[in-house]
Amino acid sequence: xxxxxxxxxxxxxxxxxxxxxxxxxxxxxxxxxxxxxxxxxxxxxxxxxxxxxxxxxxxxxxxxxxxxxxxxxxxxxxxxxxxxxxxxxxxxxxxxxxxxxxxxxxxxxxxxxxxxxxxxxxxxxxxxxxxxxxxxxxxxxxxxxxxxxxxxxxxxxxxxxxxxxxxxxxxxxxxxxxxxxxxxxxxxxxxxxxxxxxxxxxxxxxxxxxxxxxxxxxxxxxxxxxxx
Amino acid sequence: xxxxxxxxxxxxxxxxxxxxxxxxxxxxxxxxxxxxxxxxxxxxxxxxxxxxxxxxxxxxxxxxxxxxxxxxxxxxxxxxxxxxxxxxxxxxxxxxxxxxxxxxxxxxxxxxxxxxxxxxxxxxxxxxxxxxxxxxxxxxxxxxxxxxxxxxxxxxxxxxxxxxxxxxxxxxxxxxxxxxxxxxxxxxxxxxxxxxxxxxxxxxxxxxx
Numbered sequence: 284x285x286x287x288x289x290x291x292x293x294x295x296x297x298x299x300x301x302x303x304x305x306x307x308x309x310x311x312x313x314x315x316x317x318x319x320x321x322x323x324x325x326x327x328x329x330x331x332x333x334x335x336x337x338x339x340x341x342x343x344x345x346x347x348x349x350x351x352x353x354x355x356x357x358x359x360x361x362x363x364x365x366x367x368x369x370x371x372x373x374x375x376x377x378x379x380x381x382x383x384x385x386x387x388x389x390x391x392x393x394x395x396x397x398x399x400x401x402x403x404x405x406x407x408x409x410x411x412x413x414x415x416x417x418x419x420x421x422x423x424x425x426x427x428x429x430x431x432x433x434x435x436x437x438x439x440x441x442x443x444x445x446x447x448x449x450x451x452x453x454x455x456x457x458x459x460x461x462x463x464x465x466x467x468x469x470x471x472x473x474x475x476x477x478x479x480x481x482x483x484x485x486x487x488x489x490x491x492x493x494x495x496x497x498x499x500x501x502x503x504x505x506x507x508x509x510x511x
Numbered sequence: 512x513x514x515x516x517x518x519x520x521x522x523x524x525x526x527x528x529x530x531x532x533x534x535x536x537x538x539x540x541x542x543x544x545x546x547x548x549x550x551x552x553x554x555x556x557x558x559x560x561x562x563x564x565x566x567x568x569x570x571x572x573x574x575x576x577x578x579x580x581x582x583x584x585x586x587x588x589x590x591x592x593x594x595x596x597x598x599x600x601x602x603x604x605x606x607x608x609x610x611x612x613x614x615x616x617x618x619x620x621x622x623x624x625x626x627x628x629x630x631x632x633x634x635x636x637x638x639x640x641x642x643x644x645x646x647x648x649x650x651x652x653x654x655x656x657x658x659x660x661x662x663x664x665x666x667x668x669x670x671x672x673x674x675x676x677x678x679x680x681x682x683x684x685x686x687x688x689x690x691x692x693x694x695x696x697x698x699x700x701x702x703x704x705x706x707x708x709x710x711x712x713x714x715x716x717x718x719x720x
Contacts, residue, residue: 313556398694400699400702402631450674450697451696451697
């Protein structure tokens with residue numbers, strides 16, 4: 284270890300100190316992508332355990348952003364900028380994690396249901412789920428139930444459904460029914476969207492409901508066995 | 512004097528292509544004045560947001576082909592008769608679209624979620640600006656008269672959108688209908704499209720109580 288530190292000191296690279304980790308946390312919250320990229324690059328060059336950095340600094344920063352949004356302290360554009368800054372760091376870390384035995388928190392697929400072309404809410408959830416460490420497959424809009432089933436066959440254990448219209452929300456019921464008919468009770472279904480309520484989620488037999496993007500992350504976590 | 516569209520124009524669709532630049536200008540101004548943007552545009556997020564909004568604007572400018580149509584439908588048609596206009600009022604239908612697909616915009620933006628979100632918000636404001644143009648266009652046919660927009664609420668419990676009615680009214684614009692269609696769930700395709708039902712009240716006529 285001493286030898287490693289000597290080598291890092293010799294190359295001018297060191298692991299991030301607590302001040303720099305605080306700076307990284309703040310940079311994500313404030314949406315300063317360049318700062319995030321610089322610090323994460325420095326961390327990688329300094330031999331930092333990036334998995335630990337992700338879990339202990341970056342994901343909590345995005346959780347803080349979500350909390351601030353839920354409390355009404357920030358607006359959607361600020362959350363967007365923060366998520367993009369976070370993504371700047373993840374883009375650097377991801378190839379490193381891919382070469383290790385790193386497992387994502389969980390594999391989640393998401394889409395706007397059949398007949399619904401709105402993607403604004405779904406995309407916010409995608410950003411927040413990625414920021415929370417999930418592997419996310421974005422199936423897009425107007426997604427037929429069969430596509431969600433295929434994603435489940437590929438190992439996605441949580442399916443998130445989005446709908447923005449009162450007239451398209453019934454397509455969620457079809458997806459839930461098809462999963463149950465196929466005996467895929469191992470797959471958890473989370474629903475959300477402007478017209479969706481907890482009562483409706485209960486009515487159609489969904490496993491959880493998220494009222495906004497940060498709450499969707501909470502809802503996804505709530506259906507996972509580990510409460511990741 | 513009530514001018515209105517001549518009777519022989521009933522059922523005739525007037526078409527207009529609209530320039531995107533003035534619509535985008537109006538939309539950008541309105542978006543920037545929204546509370547959700549006012550503070551962020553003065554914070555550390557300002558540079559990223561400004562750059563994102565510029566990309567969104569460039570995307571819409573590159574892809575959009577705004578078009579509008581105005582129609583005085585035959586009042587005897589079942590689709591028109593079902594509208595909630597009051598006695599003595601003329602019903603007009605306006606249809607407008609930005610004429611591009613959201614997925615094309617996402618691809619144009621390199622699947623950048625933030626920029627795509629901003630593009631969606633800006634497109635919505637751009638569509639509303641186009642909708643106001645359609646209303647002004649309709650008003651120009653009826654100088655001095657009062658126009659009001661009618662909502663098409665659904666009959667089903669909780670439905671705020673009557674899909675069958677919208678589909679029926681869309682058909683009045685002909686088989687092309689500016690390329691606007693409805694999904695089976697009642698969602699416009701392309702997404703950024705508006706169908707407006709306008710009631711025109713003759714000068715001096717009081718609204719029914």
